[in-house]
Amino acid sequence: MIATATATATATADQLPVLVIGAGPVGLAAAAHLVERGLEPLVLEAGEQAGAAVREWAHVRLFSTWGEVTDPAAEKLLAPTGWAKPDAETYPTGGDWTEQYLQPLADALGDKVVRVGARVTGVSRSGRDRIVDADRDTQPFTVHVTYADGREERILARAVIDASGTWGIPSPAGGDGLPALGERAAADRISYRVPDLKDPAVRARYAGKRVAVIGSGASAFTALASLADLAKSADGAGTHATWILRRGISGSTFGGGTADQLPARGALGLAAKAAVDEGHADAVTGFRTEAIHRDGERLVLVAEDGRRLAPVDEVIVLTGFRPDLSFLDELRLGLDERLQAPLALAPLIDPNRHSCGTVYPHGVNELSHPESGVYLVGMKSYGRAPTFLALTGYEQVRSVVAAIAGDRESAERVELVLPETGVCGGAGLFDQAEADAAPDGGGCCAPAPALVQLGVDAPAAPGGC
Incomplete structure (x- = not known):
C-alpha cells in the first residue's frame, strides 16, 4: 500500500x-x-x-x-x-x-x-x-x-x-569551487563529461583540436588516453591535450599502476602517463583556474597566479x-x-x-x-x-x-573485502579480448596490468565501479 x-x-x-x-x-x-x-x-x-x-x-x-x-x-x-x-x-x-x-x-x-x-x-x-x-x-x-x-x-x-x-552536479572549472569567470559564457565549448569518441559528431568536435583537460582523477586519465588515441588515428591528426592539474605530479599521480589489485584500474593510470610521455598531452601543474576568456573562436584559461595558457578549442572539466x-x-x-x-x-x-x-x-x-x-x-x-x-x-x-x-x-555485521591501492572512479582500458582473459579482476596475485591501446572501449566512468 x-x-x-x-x-x-x-x-x-x-x-x-x-x-x-x-x-x-x-x-x-x-x-x-x-x-x-x-x-x-x-x-x-x-x-x-x-x-x-x-x-x-x-x-x-x-x-x-x-x-x-x-x-x-x-x-x-x-x-x-x-x-x-x-x-x-x-x-x-x-x-x-x-x-x-x-x-x-x-x-x-x-x-x-x-x-x-x-x-x-x-x-x-x-x-x-x-x-x-x-x-x-x-x-x-x-x-x-x-x-x-x-x-x-x-x-x-x-x-x-x-x-x-x-x-x-559536476564540479566547475574554478579553482575555488565556483565557476571561473567566463565559464558560463563559454558553455558551448566546455564539457563536464568524458566524450564518447565513437560517436561521429563528438569525434568531429575534438579531432585535430587543442583540448584542455582539467582534473586529476580517473575520468581525466581516460580523457587524456582517449584523446591520445584520437591523435594517432587518421582522422585525428593534430589532436593535442593540455592537462591541467591543481597540484603537482608525484609518485601517486597516476594511481596504483602495476600494484593495483584491479588490473583495469591500474592500466588506466598507465595509459594516461603514456599520453604525456608520448607527447600527445602536456601537463601544467599548480594551475588553479580563475577565468576563461574568449580569444576569437578559442578559449584562454587564466590561473589565480596570473598565468595564461595558449588558446584551446575545447575544455573538458573533470573535477568531480x-x-x-x-x-x-x-x-x-x-x-x-x-x-x-x-x-x-x-x-x-x-x-x-x-x-x-x-x-x-x-x-x-x-x-x-x-x-x-x-x-x-x-x-x-x-x-x-x-x-x-x-x-x-x-x-x-x-x-x-x-x-x-x-x-x-x-x-552491524559488516563483512566485505575491497581491493587495495590506486584511485577509484573510472573505467578500465582493457579491450574486450584482454578483459576476457583477465583471470580474476583483482587480488594480490592478479597479473600486472599491461598498457593497452584505446579505440574499442575508452572513456572513463564517473563515480567509480
Missing part, C-alpha cells in the same frame, strides 16, 4: 513503504534487499528509465568485473525470471550494466515499485518542518514528487533511502561531482563541512588520506543522521569524495535495510 498525504495521515509506520530515491545500481539493490526482508519498497527515478545516469555513459567500460557490480539480493530476485549472470570475470560497459542487469532488475521489481519520470523535490516529516521538535520521530516522512507530466504527489514513507547519486542536498533541506542531517558526507563516514573517505582499499566497509552506524530513518547511500553518501565502489554501496544498503527491518545484529 502506497499512502499519499491526501489519502491518509493515520497510517502506522509498518504500513508505509520505504521510499528509495534513485533507480541506479545502489537504489535498485536497496529495493531488492527490502523485498527480501518482506518490506515494501517504492523507488522514484527522475529519469525516463532505470539506470538513467549510467545510460549517459553507456560507452564506458568499468574497471570492475561483473562479479563486482551485481548485488546478491538482486541476483536472488532475478533468478526466477531466467536471468543468467554474465561471466563474473569479464568487464561490462555502462550499456552492458543497464541492459543486462539494471533494467532486468527494475522489470523484476515491477512498475508498481519502480516509478520513472518521478523527481523528488522535497523530503520532510509530516506536519513538522526542520525547526519543530515535538513528536518529530513519531511522524512519517512526507516526500514531495513531481512527475514528468507535471502532476504532483505527496507520499508518506516509514524511512527514506537516498541513492540519487551525484551525476547531476557534488551531491544535490536541496530537496533534503527540511531534514536534520549530520554532514561533514568539507565533504558533505555523513559525519561518521567522512574521516574514513577523506581523499587526501584514503584509496578504495583503505576505506573499511561500513554500514548503518556510519550512515545514520540526527534525523532517524533517513540514509544517504551509494555515491551520494560520499559527498564530494570520489573514492566509491559499487560493492561498497551494496554493503551499505544491506546494512541499512537490516536496520530498518529491526535486525540490528545483521545491520
Whole structure:
C-alpha cells in the first residue's frame, strides 16, 4: 500500500513503504534487499528509465568485473525470471550494466515499485518542518514528487533511502569551487563529461583540436588516453591535450599502476602517463583556474597566479561531482563541512588520506543522521569524495535495510573485502579480448596490468565501479 498525504495521515509506520530515491545500481539493490526482508519498497527515478545516469555513459567500460557490480539480493530476485549472470570475470560497459542487469532488475521489481519520470523535490516529516521538535520521530516522512507530466504527489514513507547519486552536479572549472569567470559564457565549448569518441559528431568536435583537460582523477586519465588515441588515428591528426592539474605530479599521480589489485584500474593510470610521455598531452601543474576568456573562436584559461595558457578549442572539466542536498533541506542531517558526507563516514573517505582499499566497509552506524530513518547511500553518501565502489554501496544498503527491518545484529555485521591501492572512479582500458582473459579482476596475485591501446572501449566512468 502506497499512502499519499491526501489519502491518509493515520497510517502506522509498518504500513508505509520505504521510499528509495534513485533507480541506479545502489537504489535498485536497496529495493531488492527490502523485498527480501518482506518490506515494501517504492523507488522514484527522475529519469525516463532505470539506470538513467549510467545510460549517459553507456560507452564506458568499468574497471570492475561483473562479479563486482551485481548485488546478491538482486541476483536472488532475478533468478526466477531466467536471468543468467554474465561471466563474473569479464568487464561490462555502462550499456552492458543497464541492459543486462539494471533494467532486468527494475522489470523484476515491477512498475508498481519502480516509478520513472518521478523527481523528488522535497523530503520532510509530516506536519513538522526542520525547526519543530515535538513528536518529530513519531511522524512519517512526507516526500514531495513531481512527475514528468507535471502532476504532483505527496507520499508518506516509514524511512527514506537516498541513492540519487551525484551525476547531476559536476564540479566547475574554478579553482575555488565556483565557476571561473567566463565559464558560463563559454558553455558551448566546455564539457563536464568524458566524450564518447565513437560517436561521429563528438569525434568531429575534438579531432585535430587543442583540448584542455582539467582534473586529476580517473575520468581525466581516460580523457587524456582517449584523446591520445584520437591523435594517432587518421582522422585525428593534430589532436593535442593540455592537462591541467591543481597540484603537482608525484609518485601517486597516476594511481596504483602495476600494484593495483584491479588490473583495469591500474592500466588506466598507465595509459594516461603514456599520453604525456608520448607527447600527445602536456601537463601544467599548480594551475588553479580563475577565468576563461574568449580569444576569437578559442578559449584562454587564466590561473589565480596570473598565468595564461595558449588558446584551446575545447575544455573538458573533470573535477568531480557534488551531491544535490536541496530537496533534503527540511531534514536534520549530520554532514561533514568539507565533504558533505555523513559525519561518521567522512574521516574514513577523506581523499587526501584514503584509496578504495583503505576505506573499511561500513554500514548503518556510519550512515545514520540526527534525523532517524533517513540514509544517504551509494555515491551520494560520499559527498564530494570520489573514492566509491559499487560493492561498497551494496554493503551499505544491506546494512541499512537490516536496520530498518529491526535486525540490528545483521545491520552491524559488516563483512566485505575491497581491493587495495590506486584511485577509484573510472573505467578500465582493457579491450574486450584482454578483459576476457583477465583471470580474476583483482587480488594480490592478479597479473600486472599491461598498457593497452584505446579505440574499442575508452572513456572513463564517473563515480567509480
